[in-house]
Amino acid sequence: MSDLYAVIGNPIGHTKSPLIHTAFAEQTGQPIHYTAIEGSLGGFAGAVDAFRAAGGRGLNITAPFKLDAFAYATDLTAAAQVAGAVNAMKFDGDRVLADNFDGVGLVRDIIHNLACPIAGRCVLLLGAGGAARGALPPILAEKPSHVVIVNRTFAKARQLAEAFAHTGPVDAEAYSALRDQPFDIILNATSASQCGEFLPVHGDIFAPDCLAYELVYGKGLTPFLKMARDNGVRRLVDGVGMLVEQAAEAFVWWRGVRPDTRPVIEKLTVPLLEA
DSSP: OOEEEEESSSSSSOHHHHHHHHHHHHHHTTEEEEEEEEEEEEEEHHHHHHHHHTEEEEEETTTTTTHHHHOOOOOEEEHHHHOOOOSSSEEETEEEEOOOOOOHHHHHHHIIIIIOOOTEEEEEEEEEEEHHHHHHHHHTOOOOOOEEEEEESSSHHHHHHHHHGGGSEEEEEOOGGOOOOOEEEEEEEEEGGGGGGOSSSOOEEEEEEEEESSSSSSOOSSSSHHHHHHTTTTTTETHHHHHHHHHHHHHHHHOOOOOOOHHHHHHHHOOOOOO
16 A cells, blocks of 8 residues: 655646656655645645545645744754745654755755765855755855855845854845856845846856856746856756755655656756747
8 A cells, every 4th residue: 555645835736746756656666655735825734634634644845835834843853943944744643744855955956966066166045035045054064165145135135144154154245246256156046037037136246167056947048047148157957956856855754765866857857948
């Protein structure tokens, strides 16, 4: 009999999680059945209660429920506490164990799949919301030479930088101050690409061999990636690798076996074409 897992979000029709975890299960011979749940806004706890009552073993959590999952959990890992959000849960009787694998998935994609070391590199993190907060600790753990956070609301970037200043070389700057500062790795963790907005940055932020990484996936050549391309950047990447790698981390956490992510990433990768 298969163990039951799912992803919960709203909307949920776009999710790739069932495809990803089904592929992982087939690879590893794990007896799981994975589905998608569209939770109602304000109804997260009830939906999870029902899933657990039906024998559910674990959940992935996507927008807009990551904060609801944080509140629902009984046991939070350090990564979840730092991020202030949860993207995976597993159930052990009355206990609800919760973690956040987004940052770990991002770093694993950059280092292992893209063969781009973070150690000794200058990193620019665009955005200071939940995605940026989850990404920052694993990035700093790789010992970059410097991390700069920028955000439309400078105070939010400064607050995030100050919260992690004890763990590594991280500072906050305003968008207007980003001139003549080339970066080796630039991560767009803002929501701008979700609605096709351009960011107020100058082309001189891209170092000659820069990696331009868009955390969202499936949006094609976003305004951020277009700017990088137009300024000579050849390494343009969207977040499909991060998506698959964070899913793999949850799979290991649930099942104790690590799947091969490369064929799944290859299956989901689409050309970065202009819309």
